[in-house]
Amino acid sequence: DTGVSQDPRHKITKRGQNVTFRCDPISEHNRLYWYRQTLGQGPEFLTYFQNEAQLEKSRLLSDRFSAERPKGSFSTLEIQRTEQGDSAMYLCASSSHIGYEQYFGPGTRLTVT
Amino acid sequence: AQSVSQHNHHVILSEAASLELGCNYSYGGTVNLFWYVQYPGQHLQLLLKYFSGDPLVKGIKGFEAEFIKSKFSFNLRKPSVQWSDTAEYFCAVMSGGSYIPTFGRGTSLIVHP
Numbered sequence: 001d002t003g004v005s006q007d008p009r010h011k012i013t014k015r016g017q018n019v020t021f022r023c024d025p026i027s028e029h030n031r032l033y034w035y036r037q038t039l040g041q042g043p044e045f046l047t048y049f050q051n052e053a054q055l056e057k058s059r060l061l062s063d064r065f066s067a068e069r070p071k072g073s074f075s076t077l078e079i080q081r082t083e084q085g086d087s088a089m090y091l092c093a094s095s096s097h098i099g100y101e102q103y104f105g106p107g108t109r110l111t112v113t
Numbered sequence: 114a115q116s117v118s119q120h121n122h123h124v125i126l127s128e129a130a131s132l133e134l135g136c137n138y139s140y141g142g143t144v145n146l147f148w149y150v151q152y153p154g155q156h157l158q159l160l161l162k163y164f165s166g167d168p169l170v171k172g173i174k175g176f177e178a179e180f181i182k183s184k185f186s187f188n189l190r191k192p193s194v195q196w197s198d199t200a201e202y203f204c205a206v207m208s209g210g211s212y213i214p215t216f217g218r219g220t221s222l223i224v225h226p
Contacts, residue, residue, distance in 0.1 A: 095212070
């Protein structure tokens with residue numbers, strides 16, 4: 001399967017702990033996106049990379065959130081000092097330089113207790 | 114900020130009924146338009162897209178959507194739904210020159226056999 005993969009698929013953590021999620025995009029895709037999705041809502045944009053450069057971050061993204069894509073391939077999303085409000089599905093998507101459509105991974109479901 | 118409205122949050126149909134899901138957006142310039150679908154237990158996938166040209170676009174599984182610029186709309190249609198069409202449907206809009214889509218909150222479709 002050469003689709004977008006995410007790890008882990010589920011994460012349960014206690015409030016105040018740090019968590020890190022990984023996304024592996026489709027190999028030839030240069031754009032990578034992170035979204036957050038809560039129940040009954042559509043994906044909400046968090047941040048976007050073109051190759052290794054982080055080009056845009058949502059104003060909704062607090063300082064506790066950071067993302068990297070060090071070699072322009074896989075990406076990590078870290079949430080520091082997690083809060084219960086961070087509980088959500090975190091989606092990763094990638095797209096190629098010649099298209100606008102995005103290919104989504106299965107998501108990482110975060111539960112903060 | 115751009116916004117996307119999906120007016121029907123929950124739709125319940127019987128097999129063979131016709132389907133139309135509404136999508137309206139707020140951006141007045143050039144847009145790229147998408148419908149994504151999420152089947153139970155699966156990740157988001159592209160159903161169809163509009164970039165330019167014929168405003169009536171056809172997608173997978175017999176779905177089509179019509180771009181009406183004057184109404185800022187991109188409604189999704191299918192003449193005869195099947196039980197396997199049960200899913201969440203998301204409309205997304207990307208303003209011209211941007212690589213970041215805005216998603217609607219989604220419509221949950223349940224098709225009874």
